[in-house]
Amino acid sequence: MKYLDLNNMFPKKKLECSEDEIFDIAIIGAGVVGCGIFKEFCENGAKTVLVEKANDILEGASKGNSAILHTGFDAPPESLELECVKRGYSEYLKIKKKLNLPLLNTKALVVAWSDEQVEKLDGILKKGLNNGVKELELLTDKQIFEKEPNLSKNAKAALLVHGESLIDPWNSPLAYVKLGLQAGGKLAFSHEVTDGHFNGEFWEIKTSQKIIKAKTVINAAGLYGDIVDSIKGSKDFKIIPRKGQFIIFDKTAYNLINSIILPVPTKITKGVVITKTAFGNILVGPTAEDQESRDDSVTKEETIKMLLKKAYELLPDLQKHNITATFAGLRPASDKNHYRVKINDEKNWITVGGIRSTGLTSSLGLAKYVYELNDRKYEKKKKKASVIKIQNISEFQTRDYQDSDYGKIVCHCECVTQREIENALKGEASAGTIGGLKRRTRITMGRCQGFNCQAEVSEICEKSQS
Amino acid sequence: MKKIQIAIVGAGPAGLSLAIELSNMGYSDVVVFEREDEAGGTPRHCGHLGFGIFEFYRLLSGPNYAKKLVEIALSKNITIKLKHTLINIEKNNLTFSTTDGLETYSAQKTILALGARETPRPSRFVSGTRSPNIITTGALQRFVYMQKCAPFKNAVIIGSEVVSFSAIMSAKHAGIKIKAIIEEDENLNTFNILKPISELFLKTPVKVGYKVLSINGEEKNIQSVTISKNGIEEIIECDGVIFSGKFTPESAILQENFKDFNHTNNSVFVSQIFQTTSKNFFAVGNVLRGALTAFKCYFEGKKLARFIDDSLKNTKLNPLHVKIQCDENIQWYSPSLVDLNYPSKTLTNLRINKKATGKIIVSLNDNDVYSKDINVSTYTNIKIPRLDYPISKNDNVKIRLES
16 A cells, blocks of 8 residues: 655755845744744845745744733843834734734733732732833732633732733744745745855855855744854854643633633743633643753653643633643743844844744844844835735634635534645645644644544645645 | 424434434434535444444445445435534524535434544643654544555554554555554453454554553654553554544534533433433434444434434423433443433443442432442443332432442
8 A cells, every 4th residue: 555654745845046146135944033034024125035944934943832922011121022022012913904814812810829929910010011011900819700710719819911912823924924925035945054154245055955145144043043053153152942841622621711821930930821722722831841952842741741730720620621732842042031133244144043932922023123133225126915815723713614615624623624725735835844734724733633634634735746 | 594303413323324214204304414525424434344234234344334324314315414514503503614604504303423533642641752643543544444545654553442453454454564552551441352363363462551651753753652561661663653442522512512511421411312401402322422333323323213203292291301420430321311201221321441340339319229240341331220219300310330
C-alpha cells in the first residue's frame, strides 16, 4: 500500500527572484513579529523579503500562546514593550474590521486568592494607571461572583481590566503577510539562514536554498535570535527559551467563564491563566520552565496533571468537561527582562529579539517602531484598495459552515468546510505545513483529534499538490 | 422550518435499523440525518470481517455490512439526508448545517443516534512530542480502508481492547509493522486468549503492565516510545503511535443542550425505553456509553421502534423517571433512568472500570436492596435485575462496587 509521509506533504516553497536582485530589507524569521514588520516595510514601499527556515509562518514560538490582546496594564513601566503593546493594540483595532479579523472584548480579572494577594491589587492598579491604561476597577468578592458565578469561592478580590481581549493568534499574522504580499513583498520559506556577509553596501545572506541580497537585515528570528544575531559579528544577548504547557478544554466548557482570569503575579511564579479562546474552548496555562533547547516543546504528564489540578481548584466545574488538547509553546525570553531591539548603523542590521510573551499584541506597534528606527525613505507605491478578507475561524463571527455552497463539512468537531481547506491551500501565502493548515482552518484540532477527518484531510492535501 | 414526524440523527447501525423498523411498522414521515457524505456509520471503515451474523445470518466485512443496511433502508424509501451536521437543538427544533445553508426541522420525536469515537492522546496525558503520526485506530482504519494509504511503517498500539487487535489487522493490511501492543494494566481489556493468539499468529508482542513514559521524536517525526515496567525502561523504535479504544460518546452537542448530563456515561440520561429527560427526545446506540458492537446497536435501534410508536400514540402518557446513580468504579451503565410506566426485568446493564472481585450493590434510599457477587473484567457486561425490589417515585437509587 502507498506510504504517505504526513510530515512532508507540502513541497518546499521557492523564492522567485533573479540572482542579482538586491532587496531593501530582508527580515529573518516569519513569526508574528517578522510578519508584522514585513507588512510595515512592504506598505511603506521597501522592497522586502521575509526569510524563514520553515515552510510556513508561525512554526516557532508564535504557534503556541494564550491568544490575548493585551492592554499593557502590567507591562514594565516606560518600557519599549509597553509602548509597542499599546501601539500594537490600537493598530489591531484599526485594521481588524477591514480584514475580517475577530476580536472579543472579554475583559480580564486579576483575581486575588489570598489576603496577601489582595494587598498587591492596589499596586497593580497604580501600575496600570501609570501605564496609561485607564479603564481599571477594583472588585469585591461579591462583584466577582456576579460576573463569574462559577469561579471558586476562594476568590477574595479582583482588578477588572476592561480592555483585555481575545483574538485569533494565527490568522492575524497571516493577514499581515497577505497585506505585505499585496504591497509587493516576497516570501522565502524553507530558506534557513546559515551565514551572511556585509560588503559595506548590502548583505549577502546565505540560506539553505540560495543567497539573498539585501541592503538591511532585520533579525526577528525568535528562539534563534541570538544565533542569527552573531552573523553580524557581535553577540549582544542570549535567548533562554521558556516553555509553557497548556491544556485546551472542550467547547462544552466555553460558558463557564466570561472574562480572562489572570493570577496576581508573584516573584516566584507568574501563575496560571484561564481564558476562553477565539475558537470556543477554554485554555488553561502556561507554565514557565526555562530550558536550553530551542525546539523541545514536549508536554509532560506530571506537569499537565499539575496544571489540571490548578484549573479544577480555580474553576471546579471544569471537572465536568473533557480535555481536547494539550500542547507546549516556547517563548523567546532573553537573559534580560525586556525587548532587545537595537540598530547597528554601520552594519545595516536591526535586531528585534527577546520578544517574550507579548509579541502577538505588540507586533504591529513594534513594526512601526522598527520602521521609524530604520529612518530610511522608500518610494511608496500607490495603494491598491485592499480586497484581502481573512477566512474567519473564530466563534465570534460568522463561520463558513453557517453559509452555503461550502461543499461539505470535513472536520465535524470544528465544523471546518471543504471550501475553507481548499482556500487555505491556495495562493502565495498558502499552507506550507500540516500545522499551517491546522492554524488556518482548525482541522483535526477538535475533540476527536483527527479520528474522523485526518485521513481525508491528508488526501485533500496530497491532491492539492499534484 | 420543515415539519416532520420523526427525525433520526445519525445513519449508523442504530439509526438505520430504527428507521427500517419504523418503516416496517408503517411510518413514512421519517428522516435520517447524516453528517458524512455516505451513510452506514463506523462499520464503513472497519475493513475486517465480523459483522452481520445475527442481523443477516451472513459473515460480512464492515463496509459490506454498512452497504447492506443502507440498501435495505433505501429499498424502503427511507429518506437519508447526507452532509447534514446537527449544530443546534432548541425545543423540538433541530438546526443543521448543509451546503444549501442552515436548515431547521421541527420533529415530533427526535432520536439521537450520534455514535462514539475513541479517546485520543491528549486526555490520556502521555508525555512527549506532538506529531500527525500519533493517531487513533479509527483514523488508521480510514487511512487504510478509505484513502488506501499507510501513514507510517512501524507503529505501536496503546490499549488492549478488541479494537486494538483489529488495529493489528488494519495495519497488516497496509503493510505497517506493529512492534507491540502496550497495556498499562496487568490484564487485557479483552479476552486474555488474544495475547497468545496475537503473539503466535500475528507475531505481535503484547506487553501488559507497561506504562508509556513518553513519545520521542525530533520536530514532528516520531522515533520511538519509552515504556516502563517495575522501574525498568525499554525503548521501542517506531514512526507511528496508535491510541486504541476508550470509546466515548459523540455527545458534546448533548452536553451543550441538555440540562441534565450524565458524567459517568458522558451522555444524556435515558430510560429503559431510550427516552431522555426531554419527552420528545430519545437516544440510542453507542452515544449512550461508548462502543458496543454493531449488532448490539442494530438491535437496540430495532427495539426502540416500538417505544417511539408508543409515545406517538399515547401522547398523554408522561414519563415517571427515577434516576439511577453509580459510583466512580462504574465505567458506564445503561439505562440510567427507570421509567415506572414500563415494567422491565433489568434495572441496568453496566461495566466496571477495573478488573475486580467483589460485590455490586444496589441501594434504595441508602438501604441495600440487592447484591451480586462478581469476578469480572472491564469488558464484562453485568446485568442488574429489577425484579426483587419495588422502586417508587422520589426513590434514591444508587449502585456501587465493593471489592
